[in-house]
Amino acid sequence: MKQSKIAGIGHYVPKKIVTNHDLAEVMDTSDEWIRERTGIIERRYAERHKETTSTMGVEAAKIAIERAGITNKDVDFIIFATLSPDYYFPGAGVLLQRQMDMAGIGALDIRNQCSGFIYALSVADQFVKTGMYKNVLVVGSEFHSSGLDFSTKGRNISVIFGDGAGAVIVQPTDVKNKGILSTHLHADGEYAEKLAFINPGSHGGAFLGTEQYGYPEGDFDSIWLTDKIWADKDIYPNMEGQAVFKMAVQKFPEVIAEALSKNKLTSADIDILVPHQANLRISQFVQKKLGLKDDQVVNNIQKYGNTTAASVPIALSEAWEAGRVKDGDLVCLAAFGSGFTWGSALIRW
Ligand code: UT7
Numbered sequence: 001m002k003q004s005k006i007a008g009i010g011h012y013v014p015k016k017i018v019t020n021h022d023l024a025e026v027m028d029t030s031d032e033w034i035r036e037r038t039g040i041i042e043r044r045y046a047e048r049h050k051e052t053t054s055t056m057g058v059e060a061a062k063i064a065i066e067r068a069g070i071t072n073k074d075v076d077f078i079i080f081a082t083l084s085p086d087y088y089f090p091g092a093g094v095l096l097q098r099q100m101d102m103a104g105i106g107a108l109d110i111r112n113q114c115s116g117f118i119y120a121l122s123v124a125d126q127f128v129k130t131g132m133y134k135n136v137l138v139v140g141s142e143f144h145s146s147g148l149d150f151s152t153k154g155r156n157i158s159v160i161f162g163d164g165a166g167a168v169i170v171q172p173t174d175v176k177n178k179g180i181l182s183t184h185l186h187a188d189g190e191y192a193e194k195l196a197f198i199n200p201g202s203h204g205g206a207f208l209g210t211e212q213y214g215y216p217e218g219d220f221d222s223i224w225l226t227d228k229i230w231a232d233k234d235i236y237p238n239m240e241g242q243a244v245f246k247m248a249v250q251k252f253p254e255v256i257a258e259a260l261s262k263n264k265l266t267s268a269d270i271d272i273l274v275p276h277q278a279n280l281r282i283s284q285f286v287q288k289k290l291g292l293k294d295d296q297v298v299n300n301i302q303k304y305g306n307t308t309a310a311s312v313p314i315a316l317s318e319a320w321e322a323g324r325v326k327d328g329d330l331v332c333l334a335a336f337g338s339g340f341t342w343g344s345a346l347i348r349w
Contacts, residue, residue: 114337
């Protein structure tokens with residue numbers, strides 16, 4: 001079986017910078033609280049009515065394609081990871097495809113939130129290894145600021161998330177022990193509601209009880225979005241931050257250890273770790289646990305906040321541009337988030 005590699009990488013972040021001070025003007029929060037608890041100083045917001053999750057994905061994809069030395073016509077499959085798609089359906093993958101003039105090839109959307117990029121990379125890796133595709137475009141993109149609760153009620157979530165996109169081209173390689181060495185994917189749906197965007201949805205209160213949503217009596221009335229859900233403004237993501245934090249600091253090291261063990265390596269072999277940018281405190285905890293030095297861990301949450309499916313490819317792309325990812329380096333990617341889902345990938349660059 002062939003091995004696959006990342007042949008090109010790129011990222012795009014919108015121009016608009018939103019600082020913690022900007023947010024403190026619209027909700028009860030402070031620069032100090034946000035910095036202390038998360039490490040975030042500012043984040044980017046996409047230009048409303050003009051940019052979308054797919055348009056940002058296109059910008060990142062153009063760079064990845066150029067750096068891979070191919071053209072749009074060479075791409076033979078698209079995998080698009082996002083939790084903030086332009087439309088509920090069809091997915092962002094086909095919208096990107098339309099904008100990039102790639103009609104005809106398959107386009108798959110991945111819905112695994114913060115782990116979305118790792119899941120997408122793993123799928124691309126399998127397709128390339130089996131010889132099915134030769135130039136898979138993998139995109140992670142998010143337009144969080146389009147649907148956050150900017151009142152004080154939503155502050156625990158809204159201050160964390162930012163917008164942006166990252167993309168890679170996954171290709172086969174004949175060079176032994178180079179490229180994607182292994183990927184490891186996990187999930188535990190027991191915790192599905194700990195970090196979730198529940199309404200609108202088809203659940204009809206089946207898991208959480210019907211009373212709170214005010215469903216209409218008729219069998220032919222829509223239950224996706226009721227007047228009560230709308231009046232209660234129960235249409236935003238919600239998160240039990242501490243529960244997510246606790247599990248994240250457990251699962252990050254666990255899934256990294258799994259990847260190292262699979263390849264008969266240890267944390268001392270890692271040249272650079274690119275963790276999902278969930279919280280600087282989580283990344284620092286993982287760094288300490290693995291015994292890595294500051295320059296071995298990529299942290300850019302300070303500038304961009306948590307960009308969910310885009311965070312790993314943006315961080316990897318920035319690190320690569322800065323010369324921090326070199327030929328032969330052992331690169332470890334890891335993520336944890338809503339689902340709960342988590343995963344890792346080890347790459348010999
Ligand atoms: O990508 C994966 C997804 N997310 C994560 O990995 C997030 C993991 N969790 C976290 O990063 C942290 O739990 C948060 C940063 C979200 C929150 O930090 P925390 O230390 O767990 O705070 P908390 O939720 O326990 O809230 C502490 C206090 C509360 O006030 P009271 O009840 O003590 O009076 C909150 O209401 O902080 C309050 N609070 C805020 N205050 C100012 C919550 N959000 C804010 C805010 N500004 N933005």
